[in-house]
Amino acid sequence: MSVRQGLLALLAQEPMYGAQLRSEFEARTGGTWPLNVGQVYTTLARLERDGLVEAVGADEDGRISYRLTRTGRAEVAQWWVSPVDRETTPRDELVIKLALAVTVDGVDVDRVVQTQRTATLRHLQDLTRLKQRATTHLESDEDNGSVDLAWLLVLENLIYAGEAEVRWLDHVEARLIREASRPRRKARAIPTTDGEGTGAAGAPPAAHDTISTTLRGAQ
Amino acid sequence: MNSTAGNDPILRLDNVTRVHGTDSTAVRALAGVSLDVHAGELVAVMGPSGSGKSTLLNLAGGLDAATSGQVLIEGQSIGTLKGDALAKLRRRRVGFVFQDFNLIPSLTAIENVALPLELDGFRVGKARRLARLALELVGVDELADRYPDKMSGGQQQRVAISRALVGDRRLVLADEPTGALDSHTGEGVLRVLRERCDAGAAGLLVTHEARHAAWADRVVFLRDGVVVDSTGSAQTAEALLDPAV
Numbered sequence: 001m002s003v004r005q006g007l008l009a010l011l012a013q014e015p016m017y018g019a020q021l022r023s024e025f026e027a028r029t030g031g032t033w034p035l036n037v038g039q040v041y042t043t044l045a046r047l048e049r050d051g052l053v054e055a056v057g058a059d060e061d062g063r064i065s066y067r068l069t070r071t072g073r074a075e076v077a078q079w080w081v082s083p084v085d086r087e088t089t090p091r092d093e094l095v096i097k098l099a100l101a102v103t104v105d106g107v108d109v110d111r112v113v114q115t116q117r118t119a120t121l122r123h124l125q126d127l128t129r130l131k132q133r134a135t136t137h138l139e140s141d142e143d144n145g146s147v148d149l150a151w152l153l154v155l156e157n158l159i160y161a162g163e164a165e166v167r168w169l170d171h172v173e174a175r176l177i178r179e180a181s182r183p184r185r186k187a188r189a190i191p192t193t194d195g196e197g198t199g200a201a202g203a204p205p206a207a208h209d210t211i212s213t214t215l216r217g218a219q
Numbered sequence: 220m221n222s223t224a225g226n227d228p229i230l231r232l233d234n235v236t237r238v239h240g241t242d243s244t245a246v247r248a249l250a251g252v253s254l255d256v257h258a259g260e261l262v263a264v265m266g267p268s269g270s271g272k273s274t275l276l277n278l279a280g281g282l283d284a285a286t287s288g289q290v291l292i293e294g295q296s297i298g299t300l301k302g303d304a305l306a307k308l309r310r311r312r313v314g315f316v317f318q319d320f321n322l323i324p325s326l327t328a329i330e331n332v333a334l335p336l337e338l339d340g341f342r343v344g345k346a347r348r349l350a351r352l353a354l355e356l357v358g359v360d361e362l363a364d365r366y367p368d369k370m371s372g373g374q375q376q377r378v379a380i381s382r383a384l385v386g387d388r389r390l391v392l393a394d395e396p397t398g399a400l401d402s403h404t405g406e407g408v409l410r411v412l413r414e415r416c417d418a419g420a421a422g423l424l425v426t427h428e429a430r431h432a433a434w435a436d437r438v439v440f441l442r443d444g445v446v447v448d449s450t451g452s453a454q455t456a457e458a459l460l461d462p463a464v
C-alpha cells in the first residue's frame with residue numbers, strides 16, 4: 001500500500017505535522033511498516049503540490065501542520081470504497097523457492113517444505129503470544145482502545161497469512177505424494193492453463209511451464 | 220526427545236509403537252514415538268490425515284494400548300494398570316475432547332458434564348455445581364438443561380470441552396476441538412485450554428489448523444506415525460525426515 005494513502009487517511013481525522021503523522025502511522029500498525037521521517041516529508045510535499053493537502057501554519061516550535069483540501073477529502077473517500085490492488089502483489093520468495101525445488105534435480109523437496117512449515121509455525125507462535133498480550137491490553141484499557149484494536153487486527157492479518165502459508169505447504173506435500181505415485185507420462189509440450197498441472201517427481205513438464213504455473217497460482 | 224531432568228512430566232510417551240491388525244493387514248499407526256508433556260505445557264500435534272494423531276491421543280489417555288513402549292501418566296505406567304484402576308485414573312486425571320464430541324444423547328448438557336464426577340463417587344449436587352462452573356468457563360451455561368440433539372455442532376463441542384475440564388484434571392487431551400466452530404468461538408476454546416495449562420494442567424491438542432496450533436508451547440509434526448520435527452527442538456534440520464523407519 002502507498003504511504004500517500006496512509007497519510008491522507010490520517011489527515012482526514014485532524015491536521016498533523018510530519019513527525020506526528022509518522023508516529024501515528026506506526027502506532028496504528030504496531031510498527032509493522034516503519035516509515036522514515038524523510039519519506040513522510042517528501043510525500044507531504046508531493047501531496048501539497050498535487051493540491052490534496054495544504055499547510056495550516058506553524059506552531060511555536062515551527063512545525064508545520066497539514067490538512068486535507070476538498071480534493072484530498074475526495075481522494076480518501078475514494079480510497080475507502082476501492083478494493084486493494086492485488087495484481088501488483090509482490091512475488092513471494094517461498095513460492096519461487098518451491099517452484100525451483102521441484103524442477104531442479106537433487107533437491108529434497110519434503111525437507112524444504114517441512115523446514116519452512118516449522119519456521120512458519122514458530123513465527124505463528126510468536127505472533128500468537130503478541131496477540132494474547134494485545135487482547136489483554138485491549139480488554140483492560142479504554143482511552144487508547146482504537147489504536148490497540150488496530151494493532152490487534154494487524155497481528156491477526158499476519159497470523160492468517162502464516163496459516164495460509166502452512167496450508168499451502170500441506171497442499172504442496174500432498175500433491176507431491178500424489179504425483180510421485182502416478183505412473184510416468186510424457187512431458188507435455190503445451191503449458192497447462194488450469195493452474196493445476198505442476199509436475200513433481202513423477203513426470204515434470206518443462207521447467208519454465210512449472211514455474212509460471214506456480215507463480216500464477218500464487219498471485 | 221525432551222527428557223527433562225528434575226520435575227516429572229504429567230504425560231510421557233516412551234518409544235511408543237502401535238500396530239493395528241496383524242500380518243498382511245497390519246498398519247503401523249505409530250512407530251517409536253517419544254514425547255513429554257509437563258505441567259503448564261500445551262503441546263500441539265499436527266500431521267496429515269492418517270499420520271497417527273488420534274492414535275497418539277488415545278494411547279496418551281489410556282483408551283488404547285501400545286504394541287510396544289510405555290505410556291506414563293504422572294509417573295505411573297498405564298500399561299500395567301488393571302481395567303478398574305485404569306478406568307479410575309482416566310476419570311480422575313484425564314479430560315478428553317473427541318473428534319466427534321461423544322456426548323450422551325439421553326443426558327442434558329449439565330448431566331453430560333457431571334457424569335464423570337458422579338461415576339467417580341461425587342454426590343450429585345456437588346457434581347452438578349462443578350459441572351455448572353465448567354459450562355460457565357466455556358460460556359455455555361445457558362445450555363445446561365438442553366439435550367445434545369437440540370444444540371448446534373459448535374454448542375455440543377463446547378459442552379464436550381466443559382466435560383473435559385470439569386473437576387481437577389491434570390491432563391487434557393483434545394482431538395480437533397475446534398473443528399465445528401467459527402473462528403471466534405474456536406479461539407475461545409483455545410483460550411480456555413491455554414488458561415487451563417497456564418494454571419498447571421498439561422495439554423495435548425491435535426489440530427489441522429496452524430492458527431490454533433500456534434497457541435501451544437510446542438508443535439510436534441507427525442508423518443506416517445513418526446515425529447519428523449518440532450518447533451521446540453533446536454537441531455531440526457538434522458532430525459528432519461530421517462526417521463528410523
Ligand SMILES: Nc1ncnc2c1ncn2[C@@H]1O[C@H](COP(=O)(O)OP(=O)(O)OP(=O)(O)O)[C@@H](O)[C@H]1O
Binds near residue numbers: 247
Ligand atoms: N482400529 C484401527 N484398525 C486398523 N487401522 C487403524 C485403526 N485405527 C487407526 N488405524 C490406522 O492407523 C493410521 C493412523 O490413524 P489415526 O486415526 O491415528 O490418524 P489421524 O492422524 O488421527 O488422522 P485424521 O486426521 O484423519 O483424524 C491410519 O492409517 C488408520 O487407517
Ligand SMILES: [Mg+2]
Binds near residue numbers: 273274394
Ligand atoms: Mg484423527
